[in-house]
Amino acid sequence: MEIFTLFILAVFVNNFVVVQFLGICPFLGVSKDTSSAFGMGVAVTVVMVLATLVTYPLYTFVMVPLGFEFMEIIFFIFVIAALVQMLEQILKKFIPALYNSLGIYLPLITTNCAVLGVAELVIGDVSALGIASMNLGYALLYALFSGIGFLIAILLMSGLREKVDRYADMPKALKGFPISMVIASFMAMAFYVFTLI
């Protein structure tokens, strides 16, 4: 039951993109067509889970006992950068087909707020996540569900933008980023309904 609550909270109520504003750069930058949006969404989800798998134990079992909490930002960003680099090499070597479809998004993910954001959120205040206390299992599930929320948001956005960018007749100043922001605003309104559950 707790897992179901966590799922609803992470995917819909506190959607990573439209409610918490994490990962906006790829959300706006890589949402021009549905196939690349899907690739980006999957890549971000995988990296979020892997990053949490490394950073959460690193923080709870190494940094807290040693009193290194204040170094978390530096440690986390380096872990994520190294992880992304390693993932890229492994994919290139062993699964070239997957590398060709996801590889181009991987370097972008290092500087993605969503990945560092989830690493910071699972070690912070967990009262908003609907669970009593955080452990590694919950942290991984939260990262997975947040990634799914990101995937849903970026897919919806790319579907809308495919239509709007091609067919809508709008003033020149609104083209590009501004109209994407307005679309995102309507999406946020739609997601607001979930907070009323």
Next chain:
Amino acid sequence: MKKNDYKKIFFDGVVANNPTWRLVLGTCATLALTTSAMNGIGMGLAVTVILLCSNVLVSLLRKVIPNEVRIPAFVLIIATFVTVVRMVLYAYLPDLYDSMGVFLPLIVVNCIILGRAESFASKNTVLAAAADGVANGIGFTVALTIMGIIREFLGNASFFGIAQPWDFKIGFFTSSAGAFFVYGICIALFNFIYSKIEISLAHGKARARRQSLPKSLEELKETAQAQEEK
């Protein structure tokens, strides 16, 4: 560097390449921390300080850092300054620290700072890099403050925390939907105004060129004679 170059750096950072409205960088922090004008200023100043420090240090070390590992080196520099600013805010401005929440550590992955380090500070002298950092920081802060004022005024009927006498609040503007909407409209308006500025600047340059040209045949002959005499 000449005085004109610094003028250009400031014009680029604040208007022509305004990081928030022209380049649309650092969007996460912009959307999340413009719920009130004070939050906008706080975030803007924190980024300005980090941008200034990281630009200066990157510029100082630009001949020491090998080209292959420059990105990790820049990230390390930025992460260090973010940690310092976080500790300072935690100790002296706990309210701001709480309202910034997870977005304070996320300044590390703010594209503006890494972008300026990569494209400007690693190629220019310390003074120019410092000026560039301040200019971009001001551009970011001004943009965040204006959006914060709009959202606070319409959504909460207050101005910098001072409540207005009327009680007309549109909750939409303090919600996440309002953040996207205000940001989108601000970019569109700024693009519109900037395109007008660009046209008038182009007109001004054309006029200046026309005035510098000789007006009549006699004038042309006179200038030719003057050059011959020299």
